[in-house]
Amino acid sequence: LEEAAFQLQQIFRxxxxxxxxxxxxxxxxxxxxxxxxxxxxxxxxRGYSKAQFNVGLCYEHGRxxxxxxxxxxxxxxxxxxxxxxxxxxxxxxxxxxxxPGGPWDRHHKAVALLEQAAGAGITEAQAYLGVxxxxxxxxxxxRGLKYLLQAANSGDAQSRFHVGVCYEQGLGVQRxxxxxxxxxxxxxxxxNRQARDRLRA
Numbered sequence: 001l002e003e004a005a006f007q008l009q010q011i012f013r014x015x016x017x018x019x020x021x022x023x024x025x026x027x028x029x030x031x032x033x034x035x036x037x038x039x040x041x042x043x044x045x046r047g048y049s050k051a052q053f054n055v056g057l058c059y060e061h062g063r064x065x066x067x068x069x070x071x072x073x074x075x076x077x078x079x080x081x082x083x084x085x086x087x088x089x090x091x092x093x094x095x096x097x098x099x100p101g102g103p104w105d106r107h108h109k110a111v112a113l114l115e116q117a118a119g120a121g122i123t124e125a126q127a128y129l130g131v132x133x134x135x136x137x138x139x140x141x142x143r144g145l146k147y148l149l150q151a152a153n154s155g156d157a158q159s160r161f162h163v164g165v166c167y168e169q170g171l172g173v174q175r176x177x178x179x180x181x182x183x184x185x186x187x188x189x190x191x192n193r194q195a196r197d198r199l200r201a
Contacts, residue, residue, distance in 0.1 A: 017048035024054060028063070037064025044075060049082035056090060069098055080113060085120035088113040092125070118147060126151035127159045134162070134171065141172030152183070157190035164195065 024039030037058045043051030052075045058064050059072035073094040079087030092113035099106040114132070117125035126147045133144030145166050151159035164183035167176045187195035 017043040017046045017051060020046075021048060021051040021054065024051065033058075033064035035064070044078070047082075049079040049084040049087065052076075052079035052082070053084050053087040053090070056087065060090075069094070073098065083116070085117045085122045085125075088117040088120075089122050089125040089128075092117065093128075118150065121154070123151050123154040123156050123159075126154065127156050130159060130162060134166075141166070143172075145172035152186075155190070157187045157192040157195070160187035160190065161192050161195045161198070164198065168198075 020039045020043035024036040024043065027033075027036035027039060037055070040051045040054040040058060044055040056072045056075035056079065059066075059068045059075065061067065073091065076087045076091035076094055080091040092110040095106045095110040095113070099110070111129075111132075114125050114129050118129050130144050130146075130148030130151055133140045133147065145163065148159045148162045148166065152163050160183055164180045164187060165171070166173055167180035167183060169175070181199070184195045184199050188199055
């Protein structure tokens, strides 16, 4: 009976959090940012990862509350620890730009989070890792190309352009100008100006 009561409490807590998060989302869409922030915060403080992510966004962009990157990082961290993929991406970016601790620790943790987010299909994380591995102090071109292709196949025009560069210059792949042109054309068709410029060149 005690176990059943505990389970009911958990369900009630989660349901309230979901309802508050939905109310927050609808309030944000209606332009009621302060109300939205209050709803997100109530749900976040109950441990609901989607609301924690939304509170992080509010703090990062100053929606419904004062802009505060440290608090944004805190809430992204909370959501990321519950395996929220977009929070993993945002927290990784926060760590790389503003995070506490030594640069090596921050860097190592951020890359691990980016890898998890990319594995969960977050295009932004795939694109970021692709460029990161291509341009790092010790470039890992094959690995970078893998992530750029993932992001490109998810519809990211900039990553598609970078894949073209890889084929044109032979980075992580056999040099192939015909394949480079194919990727540039696809990227240009998606509106990428760099790809259009490259095709003219």
